[in-house]
Amino acid sequence: MHTSSLQQNILAELDHELAVTRKVLERVPEDQFQYQPHPKSMKLGQLASHIVNLLAFKQLFVDKDERDFLDPNAPKPGPSPTTSAELLARFDQYSASLRQALQASDDEKLTHSFQLRRGEQVLMNRPKGAALRIMGLNHSIHHRGQLTVYLRLLDISVPGVYGPSADETGSF
Template sequence: MLIAQSLLAEFEAQAPVTRKFLERLPADRLTWKPHSKSMTAGQLAYHLAFVPGGVVRGAQQDQIAPPGFQFPQPATVQEILDTFEQSIVTVREVLPSFDDAAMNATWRIVDGDQEIAAMPRVAFLRNIMLNHWYQHRGQFCVYLRLLEVPVPSSWGPSADEGSALQREPQPV
């Protein structure tokens, strides 16, 4: 299996899980935040929706400047879900275009003449498109819990929802 196909398969398995989390954000809590230094729930949800497509677009370049971290405040949950759907479309279109040579080629972040980071493109996609995405999904899980919203299962059951892999107890 090509590297890109492997990453795409993982993305396809995780996108519906992320969608469940995003769909649970209450429309009236978009500006709520757990701490003054935290992003709002809407900003975090928007970031979670944007990351896969934004990262794969960045991977199309051989190098990028350090990203400026802007976390827009969405007006509606639908805006977040629309951003997520576009992100999915982008990943599905762009990721398969990378052959294994492109995935193993060095990808860089540079600031003028200074190299900030250099790694194989696959490492960038694994670490930022996927691992970073999962980390923010976990962070968003805490937001949902603090908002008293039932937390969906992800890798396994949550306190509110069983895992798709978990069998229901059978009556004795």
């Protein structure tokens, strides 16, 4: 009987989600980066950048034991990309770095605790593998869903995410 490890399962899930996310990001037109469907919504470019920057955040769950949002020395993403090429280049760079960190980890390390804090306030304390899935993958999937709505509102063809989209099949 073949058994999969926690690490292998997360890598397989990550690979699927990265491929789908890249397809969605490829559709984001840079001439619409300032598009904002509602005053409380992020602009299209901000949302796409946030999805990409979350990859670096996910890597913290693998490499570190904690992240304090009040730490002035904590790593911060660079300026938001201003072109589609920059957006996709950062996505590819952060994806490769995250995959490498996850491949260098193992099941035992992924069961160690990760704390997300704001000073003394603990916002989350979970095993690294659970943090990666909940605050990492699920968080990115949520924002990717928002991004597909932005694309739809801009009448841009939406790629299939978990099967063909109406744009790919001609029906809904």
